[in-house]
Amino acid sequence: MNRAWGLAGCLALGGCSGANSVLAPAGYQAHALLDVLKLTVFVGAAMYVLVLAFLTLGIVRRRVQESGDLPVVEPADAGLHRGLIAWSVLILCGLSLLITASFVLDRHLAAAQPSETLEVRVTAQQWWWRFVYRDPATGRWVETANELHLPVGRTVRVTLGSNDVIHSFWVPSLAGKMDVIPGRVNVLDLTPRRLGWFRGQCAEFCGVQHAHMAFDVKVESEADFRAWLANQARPAVSPSGVDAARGMRIVSTQCAACHTVRGTAAAGRAGPDLTHLGARRRMAAGTLALNRGNIEGWILQPQSIKPGTLMPATSLDSRGAEAVARYLEALK
Ligand code: HEC
Ligand SMILES: [Cu+2]
Incomplete structure (x- = not known):
């Protein structure tokens, strides 16, 4: 006992x-x-x-x-x-x-932090996170999703907006919660001091898949961060191999209404940017580890993995899904 x-x-x-x-x-x-x-x-x-x-x-x-x-x-x-x-x-x-x-x-x-801050625009939506960075090299905005990268020792200003209902942005290891409210922009400063992977989570009930609205946070050295951002700013790599090429054709037709893959015809905005999906650690807002099998499973049956998710089931057969998964996995 x-x-x-x-x-x-x-x-x-x-x-x-x-x-x-x-x-x-x-x-x-x-x-x-x-x-x-x-x-x-x-x-x-x-x-x-x-x-x-x-x-x-x-x-x-x-x-x-x-x-x-x-x-x-x-x-x-x-x-x-x-x-x-x-x-x-x-x-x-x-x-x-x-x-x-x-x-x-x-x-x-x-209180306002010193001027030299990095800004990340965060948009919360049912049930994932859009992250947009400004590329210091070109001044252009670079979009990614569900994985936040931060340089260690610098203050990052996170501006928070919502596309639908109220959410709450919370990385317990880094700072307190901040509500994300439609029609408003809230601001939160993060000054990470330790390298590593941390986890963020939506902390305000926002619908059936609220629990599966998480994100990874990677705190890395300034050099690693710059390299990561430079890579994110690049367009997607071209597919290598027949299967992956077929995958790309499918994505630019059947998925293009909702997803962007920069450098291809896919330029939808309803779902996460997939330009560098293969470089992420997890997918569907922390729900699955990122690997080919999980990408395939997700494409075939998003509704059984995350019931209620705003990604509809696709009409692909398993060969098609495999081709798409091969293509997406290689988008590092
Ligand atoms: C009607 C819009 C829509 C269509 C069409 C659609 N998706 Fe999605 N997709 C979404 C949304 C919304 C999410 C976010 C789901 C979530 O996490 O709850 C998503 C998530 C994903 C993710 C996970 C992304 C990440 O960052 O974790 C992948 C991969 C994906 N979709 C692939 C596809 C592929 C491949 C197709 C075409 C065969 C497709 N989607 C068609 C809306 C769509
Ligand atoms: Cu929530």
Whole structure:
């Protein structure tokens, strides 16, 4: 039994680290938020201990009095009043401390950051994320989806818009949540400090596939980031091989209404940009690992993998789906 509890405890604590934990911050904003969280826990714990201490004291005193060792004395009204006032003041101080701390932190995080910031435009929609970067080389906007790349040590300004309902952008390891509201642009700054893969998640219920509206975040060195962005800015590579060429023809006819593959005839905007799909780690907003088999499965039956998704089932046979998967997988 004890072992079972021990194991359960270890499992529960396992949730405290990893790719999306507010307790293992990897960015400036998340660090600052964790400090306020610690303060809140500390103040709450101190209050709790005080309450229990007074309660114990009261019980013990009463017991001792009743056992006859001491005369039973009811507290005088004045004493009781003073005690209550002191207690209220204490509570007020604790709460004021917490309110001030969270207000000051909020102001500080919202304050404008130094001018040299990188901007990423994020659009949330049912149920995936559109990310648009400005290419410093050409000044043009470069679109990708479901995988956010950030250079370490720099402040990135994320501007958040929604195409349909309210969503919420949350990368627990990097910063607090920010709601994404149709008709508004909200702004959030991210200053990652640790390299690695992290996870972002929509944090506001937005429909049946809300749980499958995640994204990967990769924090990388400045050089790696530049190389990644330069690659994203390039048009798609041409297919090599007969199968892949057939895949490309299918995509530019049957998928072109919704998907863009830059450099081909496909220029739809309803779904994620597929120009560099093969370079991503996951697909369908964190739902599947990216590999040929999963691409094929997704194309054939998106509705059974993510019921309700706005990508309709296609009429391709398995040969066609395989050709498309070969083509898309090679779009690095
Ligand atoms: C009616 C519009 C529409 C059509 C037509 C369509 N898709 Fe999609 N597709 C979407 C939407 C919307 C998503 C995002 C789904 C989600 O994650 O919930 C998507 C997602 C995808 C993804 C995952 C992308 C990523 O970033 O993870 C792939 C791959 C894909 N579609 C391939 C195809 C192929 C191949 C075809 C043609 C055979 C096709 N789609 C036809 C709308 C469409
Ligand atoms: Cu959501």
